[in-house]
Amino acid sequence: NAGVTQTPKFQVLKTGQSMTLQCAQDMNHEYMSWYRQDPGMGLRLIHYSVGAGITDQGEVPNGYNVSRSTTEDFPLRLLSAAPSQTSVYFCASSQNRGQETQYFGPGTRLLVL
Amino acid sequence: QQQVKQSPQSLIVQKGGISIINCAYENTAFDYFPWYQQFPGKGPALLIAIRPDVSEKKEGRFTISFNKSAKQFSLHIMDSQPGDSATYFCAATYTGNQFYFGTGTSLTVIP
Numbered sequence: 001n002a003g004v005t006q007t008p009k010f011q012v013l014k015t016g017q018s019m020t021l022q023c024a025q026d027m028n029h030e031y032m033s034w035y036r037q038d039p040g041m042g043l044r045l046i047h048y049s050v051g052a053g054i055t056d057q058g059e060v061p062n063g064y065n066v067s068r069s070t071t072e073d074f075p076l077r078l079l080s081a082a083p084s085q086t087s088v089y090f091c092a093s094s095q096n097r098g099q100e101t102q103y104f105g106p107g108t109r110l111l112v113l
Numbered sequence: 114q115q116q117v118k119q120s121p122q123s124l125i126v127q128k129g130g131i132s133i134i135n136c137a138y139e140n141t142a143f144d145y146f147p148w149y150q151q152f153p154g155k156g157p158a159l160l161i162a163i164r165p166d167v168s169e170k171k172e173g174r175f176t177i178s179f180n181k182s183a184k185q186f187s188l189h190i191m192d193s194q195p196g197d198s199a200t201y202f203c204a205a206t207y208t209g210n211q212f213y214f215g216t217g218t219s220l221t222v223i224p
Contacts, residue, residue, distance in 0.1 A: 004156075031210075042119070042202055042214040043157070050210065058211055090156050097209035102147075104156030 002026050004105035006091050012111045013081045021076040021108050023091030031094045032074040033058070033102070034066065036087040043090065049074055050097060081112045116140060117205050119215025126222050132190040134218045136203035139184065143205040148177065148188050151200045151217075160201070161188070193222045 007022045025032065033048035035058075045058030049068040063085060065077040074093075078085060089108045094100040118137045126132045136146075147162035163170045163177040163186065170177045176189040190197055203215040 033212075035214075040122075040216055042216040043204075043212075044214070045211055048210055056210070059213070092156075101159045102212075104149075104158065106154075106156050 004091055004093055004103050006089075006105035006108050008108060009106070010109045010111075012113065013078075014113050015082060017081050018077070018079050019081065021078075021089055021091075021110070023074045023076065023105060024072050025074075025091075025093040025103070026072065027093065027095075027103070028071060029093035029103075030071070030096045031100075031102075032068065033092045034064070034074070034076045035090045035092065036060065036085075037090060037107075038087050046076065046089075078110075081110075083112045086110060086112045115216070116213035117203055117215045119203050119218060121218060122216070123219045124221070126193045126220065128193065128195060128222055128224050130193050130222075132188075132193045132197070132220055132222070134188045134201050134203070134220070135185065136187065136205075136215050137183075137185045138205050138213075140205070140207065141184065142207040145206050145209070146177070146179065146186050147204050147212075148175075149202045149204065149214075151202065157202060190220075193220075195222045195224050198222050 004025045030051045034046040035043040044060045047066040049055045091105040092102045094102045148160045149157035150160045151157040174191045179186045201218045204212045206212045
């Protein structure tokens with residue numbers, strides 16, 4: 001049981017490049033979410049999903065796209081990276097709607113030059 | 114606008130002492146208040162959580178105190194240990210979908 005996995009661990013992008021941050025969970029959790037963590041800002045919700053085919057915006061969704069084609073996977077796409085998207089990104093999952101324990105992945109550190 | 118305000122930003126406590134971290138919120142619709150612990154290079158992990166129908170919840174050395182009328186809640190770590198050195202985040206939610214996190218408190222416990 002691997003829990004929540006994220007790839008890559010670290011990525012450097014140039015402004016304007018696109019990339020996909022991968023997130024997968026093997027706990028059959030319905031709820032998955034993406035956060036970004038910035039110094040002095042805590043964690044801020046980007047997008048979340050309550051099940052396959054259902055996604056919604058969080059607090060800071062601009063510049064990011066998501067999709068949920070399977071229960072296990074919840075990728076986060078940056079279509080045109082900007083320096084303001086330099087951050088540490090965490091994926092999380094829980095059994096159902098987020099009042100249950102959320103399990104976080106190890107994070108992806110992204111640097112946009 | 115920060116939905117959940119957390120203080121202090123950093124905290125240094127002697128081993129065996131009590132660590133206290135405070136959070137305040139404005140939205141009275143919030144109905145679930147978890148605390149997360151994060152070690153460097155790791156993702157946050159749920160530490161303890163409370164709902165507003167109780168004023169206190171204790172799990173081992175960790176206690177949440179909740180004051181509904183003041184819209185405040187706090188984490189108390191009794192007999193603090195060097196292994197407790199980490200960053201702590203409070204959070205709140207009212208839909209179970211959108212969580213709002215505090216800005217974090219970096220705790221250092223000195224041996």
